[in-house]
Amino acid sequence: MGKNIVEKIFQSHKAYGKLIPGTPVGLKIDEVYTQDATGTMTWLQFEAIGIDRVKVPLAVSYVDHNMIQSDFMNPDDHRFLQTVAAKYGAYFSRPGNGICHQVNLEQFAAPGRIALGTDSHTPTNGGIGMLSIGVGGLDAATVMAGAPFELTMPQVVKINLKGKLSRPWVTAMDVILEILRRLTVKGGVGKIFEYGGAGVKDLNVTERATITNMGAELGATTSIFPSDERTKFFLAAVGRKKDWVKLEADKDAEYSEIIDLDLTSIEPMIAQPHSPDNVVTIKSLKGTKVDQVCIGSCTNSSYQAMKAVASVLKGNSVAEGVNLLINPGSKQVYQMISKESLTSTMIAAGARMLEASCGPCIGMGGAPGSAQVSVRSYNRNFKGRSGTKDAFVYLASPVSCAVFALKGEILDPRKSGLKIGKFVEPKKYFINRNFIIPPKKDTSKVVVIKGPNIKDISVKEPLEEKIEAEVLLKLGDNITTDDIMPAGSKVLPFRSNIPKISEFVFSGIDSTFSQRAATAKEKGGCIVIGGENYGQGSSREHAAIAPMYLGLHAVIAKSFARIHKANLINFGVLPLQFKNPSDYKRVDKGDRIIIRDVKNSLMVSQVYAIENLTKGTTFEAISDLNNRQKEIIIKGGLLPYTKQQEE
Ligand code: MIC
Ligand code: SF4
Numbered sequence: 195m196g197k198n199i200v201e202k203i204f205q206s207h208k209a210y211g212k213l214i215p216g217t218p219v220g221l222k223i224d225e226v227y228t229q230d231a232t233g234t235m236t237w238l239q240f241e242a243i244g245i246d247r248v249k250v251p252l253a254v255s256y257v258d259h260n261m262i263q264s265d266f267m268n269p270d271d272h273r274f275l276q277t278v279a280a281k282y283g284a285y286f287s288r289p290g291n292g293i294c295h296q297v298n299l300e301q302f303a304a305p306g307r308i309a310l311g312t313d314s315h316t317p318t319n320g321g322i323g324m325l326s327i328g329v330g331g332l333d334a335a336t337v338m339a340g341a342p343f344e345l346t347m348p349q350v351v352k353i354n355l356k357g358k359l360s361r362p363w364v365t366a367m368d369v370i371l372e373i374l375r376r377l378t379v380k381g382g383v384g385k386i387f388e389y390g391g392a393g394v395k396d397l398n399v400t401e402r403a404t405i406t407n408m409g410a411e412l413g414a415t416t417s418i419f420p421s422d423e424r425t426k427f428f429l430a431a432v433g434r435k436k437d438w439v440k441l442e443a444d445k446d447a448e449y450s451e452i453i454d455l456d457l458t459s460i461e462p463m464i465a466q467p468h469s470p471d472n473v474v475t476i477k478s479l480k481g482t483k484v485d486q487v488c489i490g491s492c493t494n495s496s497y498q499a500m501k502a503v504a505s506v507l508k509g510n511s512v513a514e515g516v517n518l519l520i521n522p523g524s525k526q527v528y529q530m531i532s533k534e535s536l537t538s539t540m541i542a543a544g545a546r547m548l549e550a551s552c553g554p555c556i557g558m559g560g561a562p563g564s565a566q567v568s569v570r571s572y573n574r575n576f577k578g579r580s581g582t583k584d585a586f587v588y589l590a591s592p593v594s595c596a597v598f599a600l601k602g603e604i605l606d607p608r609k610s611g612l613k614i615g616k617f618v619e620p621k622k623y624f625i626n627r628n629f630i631i632p633p634k635k636d637t638s639k640v641v642v643i644k645g646p647n648i649k650d651i652s653v654k655e656p657l658e659e660k661i662e663a664e665v666l667l668k669l670g671d672n673i674t675t676d677d678i679m680p681a682g683s684k685v686l687p688f689r690s691n692i693p694k695i696s697e698f699v700f701s702g703i704d705s706t707f708s709q710r711a712a713t714a715k716e717k718g719g720c721i722v723i724g725g726e727n728y729g730q731g732s733s734r735e736h737a738a739i740a741p742m743y744l745g746l747h748a749v750i751a752k753s754f755a756r757i758h759k760a761n762l763i764n765f766g767v768l769p770l771q772f773k774n775p776s777d778y779k780r781v782d783k784g785d786r787i788i789i790r791d792v793k794n795s796l797m798v799s800q801v802y803a804i805e806n807l808t809k810g811t812t813f814e815a816i817s818d819l820n821n822r823q824k825e826i827i828i829k830g831g832l833l834p835y836t837k838q839q840e841e
Contacts, residue, residue: 277643386417465589664720
């Protein structure tokens with residue numbers, strides 16, 4: 195029987211297990227990368243494991259999120275990351291070098307290999323044929339310390355692309371928005387999307403990367419494209435031809451499902467507030483006034499995206515009342531467009547140029563005004579993520595965004611009367627690696643520098659026999675990690691300080707949460723109730739660590755998002771599911787809950803009797819943890835588990 199691309203890569207990297215969907219498989223990893231907002235914790239955990247040097251072939255520490263230096267905290271983190279990379283053998287990408295995924299695509303990603311990144315948009319590298327998975331920091335730390343990476347083998351779904359995009363106004367962003375419209379934010383849970391079909395060759399690597407990047411919003415484990423002549427062309431252009439290998443599915447490869455998508459039929463699309471799957475055609479929103487436009491992010495900040503935007507802006511002026519913010523994805527892209535005077539074109543039109551970083555995407559500046567409409571070429575429009583709670587954030591392609599900025603309203607870009615330049619993929623990218631510091635051989639003299647905001651890591655106690663706790667919050671479906679552990683300029687600087695950042699847990703939903711948790715902790719701790727797809731969105735393990743620090747023992751939900759579930763386990767918090775989803779109605783905020791005999795339930799049946807003391811009722815919850823995950827929970831998390839394995 196023939197193999198698909200995912201099976202080929204998994205097979206060549208398998209450390210243990212079988213490639214049977216739903217069963218655990220251990221993988222050897224080629225590259226691990228971190229970014230600063232998740233990286234400080236990852237590297238502190240790596241230090242705590244006590245290994246002298248990273249044991250993966252390639253480790254890279256990027257700085258791109260926490261870039262507003264309003265006091266000492268962020269630059270201290272950057273210095274810590276630089277020194278810790280030097281100490282343990284990682285490359286360091288300096289602040290200003292660009293957004294991790296864009297830089298990784300240009301500088302390191304290679305077809306046929308596997309990367310883990312401590313960021314949910316790591317699948318960006320799937321555009322080049324690299325199998326790349328977003329993980330929590332502790333998973334990354336243990337892999338850098340030499341462990342295989344274990345995951346539950348996902349199902350492989352083929353997205354069969356037919357036809358051709360009717361460029362120039364229909365772009366790769368419209369393709370992934372259309373897929374999100376069809377499949378929703380939970381449509382990819384437990385799945386890897388493998389792209390194939392005749393339409394693949396119509397897309398270049400950075401267009402493919404836009405699609406795999408935003409596959410994260412489907413809840414997918416990752417997405418991947420074949421490696422073909424277009425991949426070879428891109429790798430040659432970025433000076434890394436030697437990294438090319440051909441990678442394609444066998445003719446008789448099998449998939450758990452095949453979804454056909456005709457590129458020719460796709461039109462300009464837009465995601466409405468407040469979810470990336472709330473997608474409609476742009477023309478259906480004609481006339482919606484726009485206050486702000488942001489172009490960039492790891493989804494749409496390539497040279498091609500910037501060049502196309504500049505061609506639309508050329509000779510025009512941003513509409514009165516609109517703010518246009520642009521952040522190119524990497525220093526290289528920035529330099530390329532500067533050399534071609536395209537930054538000048540953008541500035542002339544009225545764009546406010548930002549540095550090559552995440553910026554407004556994660557609420558680091560650029561927040562919209564009260565109740566304003568912001569259209570962004572980014573990937574997430576969760577309520578409040580922009581920094582403004584009552585803002586209305588839409589997501590669209592960079593060129594559609596440029597049109598809205600000039601016209602001051604949403605309209606079909608094809609009917610705007612504006613012109614767009616024809617894009618010819620460059621044979622040679624401008625290459626500049628001066629902001630990537632390679633690992634040092636002799637690290638004996640390197641001193642790791644920690645600023646005063648960098649606090650010790652937090653670890654949970656081993657699992658007890660009985661959990662008696664208060665239900666502090668009952669939530670609906672699709673709760674995001676932004677809801678659980680908000681980011682933005684006020685919170686992000688505390689990523690290295692768990693006691694402080696825990697004050698912000700659920701603050702956007704219930705500002706009393708952390709205080710109530712402190713009171714509940716004295717009486718045994720707390721539980722949170724969730725609906726479907728609990729914890730969707732980012733990989734930030736702070737959404738597990740900080741609630742754990744506040745006394746969270748378990749989350750009982752209808753279903754979980756992959757990375758957040760793994761993070762809960764890694765920090766010793768039980769992810770439980772309602773055995774009967776209708777029991778969701780039998781528990782409310784404020785109820786006191788007892789789960790007796792927890793260890794036995796976990797180890798033997800994975801069925802837990804939940805007694806609701808307040809209501810005098812009982813219902814059942816289940817878990818689906820494998821043996822390793824059970825042990826991790828028993829020990830109080832992956833760190834104590836890993837340390838014990840070493841002894
Ligand atoms: C995001 O887009 O939400 C982030 C910020 O990049 C996160 C990582 C983080 O919270 O640090 C992600 O996507 O994983
Ligand atoms: Fe940065 Fe936004 Fe991409 Fe997250 S989604 S890595 S915040 S640009």
